Amino acid sequence: MTKPVLKWAGGKRQLLDEIYARFPESYDRYHEPMFGGGALFFDLEPGDGTINDTNPRLVNFYEKVRDSPEELIEQCRSFEHPENEPDPSREFSDSDRKAKDVEQYYYQQRALFNRRPYGDEYDELEEAALLLYLNRTCYNGLYRENRSGGFNVPIGRYSNPDWVRADEVRSASEAVQNTEILNRDFEYIIDRAEEGDLVYLDPPYEPMSATEYFTSYSKEGFGRKDQERMVEVAKELDENGVYVILSNSGVTYNMYDEVGFRVEVEGATRSINSDGTNRGEVNEIIATNVPPDDCQKAGQRGLAGF
Ligand SMILES: C[S@@+](CC[C@H](N)C(=O)[O-])C[C@H]1O[C@@H](n2cnc3c(N)ncnc32)[C@H](O)[C@@H]1O
Structure with a gap:
């Protein structure tokens, strides 16, 4: 179970x-x-x-859970400091620049997650980790896309969100080992x-x-x-x-x-x-x-x- x-x-x-x-x-x-x-x-x-x-991003996520659980956990851990300054060379909307650092970080992560639907190059492992990050930090854990396929859920209010979820990723990985993911x-x-x-x-x-x-x-x-x-x-x-x-x-x-x-x-x-x-x-x-x-x-x- x-x-x-x-x-x-x-x-x-x-x-x-x-x-x-x-x-x-x-x-x-x-x-x-x-x-x-x-x-x-x-x-x-x-x-x-x-x-x-x-x-497709959900399917990519479960493939990574099945095939590369430790790499996925590591990638999630690399998001450990949302209070850090976001990378100024990366894309996030102007309106969010005015908000607090933690919000800037969230919207930057969201922009990175949206590279695939907007035709930009992306890394599958990073995308999978970003999906878990957003799922645990976005408003109500919702998944919703706009007409272009961009994930558009705003930041949620959590005092101490946990998006690494190492135990859950490892158990889920066991559960899908012999499962075909389509x-x-x-x-x-x-x-x-x-x-x-x-x-x-x-x-x-x-x-x-x-x-x-x-x-x-x-x-x-x-x-x-x-x-x-x-x-x-x-x-x-x-x-x-x-x-x-x-x-x-x-x-x-x-x-x-x-x-x-x-x-x-x-x-x-x-x-x-x-x-x-x-x-x-x-x-x-x-x-x-x-x-x-x-x-x-x-x-x-x-x-x-x-
Ligand atoms: C109600 S949710 C499933 C919830 C799931 N039983 C659970 O416990 O979380 C329905 C799912 O169907 C997927 N979906 C929508 N249209 C589909 C289609 N044409 N073929 C396959 N899956 C589809 C959605 O992406 C969504 O993840």
């Missing part, structure tokens, strides 16, 4: 027990095509299988998952209403069409004999109900009419094709989890 290294919006630590309750008694390989912070993967430590995300659209899973494998899908949630705040993880976003593609993917996986568990926002209830998935509402704070007419108001669903009789009795958690 490992903790996620990154804070990630939509992280699933709160929902782990409910997800485990849908796990089949046994399965072959485990795949997580929309990985983010990978809360379920790290808790489960499945070993063999694939993890994937469309965010940077594709989630549809790759149709070709990769085989009969008897288990796939957990956790997309960016569709907003419950037009006014609800929604975190955009990337410049591409994830719209209604992507949600519809995901239903098709889930259906095809089901036809191929692959176990599928997915979490999503309540507005997608009917989409999975209609293709024969078992859909249940989780964390609902508002009541639902028995005829389902108010389903659009519920918070979150878990949908699965694993029949109730095939589910594990006590979930997959090791004894330490109880």
